[in-house]
Amino acid sequence: MASVQGLLIDGIEPTSLSASDASPGQQPRRKRPAPRGTASYPxxxxxxxxxxxxxxxxxxxxxxxxxxxxxxxxxxxxxxxxxLSSFDPASLRILERLDELEEVVRSSSSSGASQLPQHDDYVPGTTPLGSHTDVDRSKFRPQTIENILEWPCLQLNSIQDQSLAFQLRWRHAESVTVQASTSPAYLADELEPQHTKVLLDNFFNHVHIKNPVLDEVQTRRIVTRLCLHGVDWSPESCIALLVCALGAIATPFDSSQVVTQDSEAYATAKSFYSAARKRLGVVLGTSGVLEAQCLFLAGAYMMCIFERVKAWRFFMQSLACCQEFDFLHRSRVGSDGIHDNIHAYGMQDYQSQQASTAEQAIYWSAWKSERELRPDLQAPDFRLPKTEVAIYPPFFPTPPAPSEDLQSGLSDEYKQRERVSWYFYLSEISLRRLSSRIADEILAFQPQYDETLLEGLAKATSEHEAQADEWVMALPETMTLQSSPNEDDVCKFVLRGHLINLYETIYWPFVDAVINCPPCGSGIHWSPLLRNLAHKGLQKHIERLQVNRPGFRHRHHGTPSMIYTCTRSAMVLVAAALVAKDNTEQGLSLPLEMPPDWQNAVVAAMELNRYWENESLESRSMLHMLEVLWQSVR
CATH class of the missing domain: 4.10.240.10 (Zn(2)-C6 fungal-type DNA-binding domain)
Structure with a gap:
């Protein structure tokens, strides 16, 4: 019996009995194998x-x-x-019938049967977002405009040649050159104390406050010395000329004063930069804090005149100079990067502390400026992997160390300006690091076995939202975002824009799903939570245009990036509206409704690009595409 049981466990039937098992006087009989349709299964x-x-x-x-x-x-x-060899006839018939039903569903879907009414909350089928295998996780992060233009719902094949305008940036300058109708107010080669004081004040009030990479007292002394002794070919002269160029083109954030290409201020800035550019060749052959500062300020000026590719190259070169800084090499380095030994101020004298501050500040500014541009520019040899985000360095730059002797001789205005600039600087860096960490968590997210990837992400979103709220609540009083955006100064304006970037990252997977996953056959169970998150995502795109409107005509380091992200938001809103329109015409149910005021947001993006189209070929191209898309959804 044991041997027979063992054979049955292996699924093998005994086929004969031995002679000793047969009845006396009877011939041994062969036992017929059990038919496939018997009630007992091996x-x-x-x-x-x-x-x-x-x-x-x-x-x-x-x-x-x-x-x-x-x-x-x-x-x-x-x-x-x-x-199927061990299945009974009834089971085989059931499987055959299921195959027939599957074929009927497929044929009806391809012939237009997808227009049949569907249940609002359940959609049959499977999709990469419905399961967590073979998922293109690159779609979980905000896409470039070039990728958005390839979305099927936009149907831009007829104007596909317009996307070539984005490729022009690698062939010639991005900005539109206009011959200045006015002459500069004064020659860059002859610095005059009276004029340079105004330029220095503009620079430190409106430019340096967002990237405190220089020592204001030391910089003013350098400019004063060059005014007395003349401009030479040293890195100090290059710094002074770049500071004057940026000071000439800078304006207050909350004023109606604008600098156009045909203005005297623009011509003056161009004159200073031309003189500084002649000295950049000497800077490239050396490496040090001054050299890194020169290259960074040159990149900042390029951003102000919409030369994003040239700006990115300067930021890259500035960051390359920083690689030789002592604080990067003397720091204790472990598996997770640079640790906090760089903040051991108690072991440094005042001059060493100031040197460390200068190195860390220029390193951070060059690092974040380069990484902010790289994903948008998509340089062929410098593209980040689609599922990789820029993990920020694990340390904060150290604010300037106070010196009682020096502080006693400084004005209250200077002290307040330095305090505000470093509050902003550290707040912005902490927000960028938070955004990077959340983006990395989204890309690497693994759901539980009993939930889909999109459902798992939706449940984890509350934690990401809580982290964003905690960051807002932890801001110092001078940087608080609890007030109305209309009351923002330039620092709060920039922080609020970066906060919108964070929310865009949090909600992007759900916005992408509602636009690019069809309501029939997508396999997504659009629960109330998923609907709410997708709606929040679209609302943040509208909010981006509203928050940035006060700075639409303000020329600064971040203006090109602001234009780019605002245009992306407008295209996302148009894409969602087109999907909603198409599903309404087909009688299908869209998982959400378009938020109110989305049309005004798209119009605002067109106004923004129209204002800058005379200076930026990219804005001119984006304006044209927005106008075409707007006509299709009106």
């Missing part, structure tokens, strides 16, 4: 393991659509077809 081995587990020679739990091991490591789970 016990059989488990279903064959998937290819990954079979290669590893480990047990497979055969979960669908992916086994536990493949889901854990992110591998593609390929499971062999089920062996």
């Amino acid at each position: 016990r059989k081995r488990a279903v064959t393991a998937c290819q990954v587990c079979r290669a590893r020679r480990t047990k497979c739990d055969n979960r669908k659509p992916s086994c536990s091991f493949c889901a854990k490591v992110g591998a593609q789970c390929i499971q062999s077809p089920v062996d």
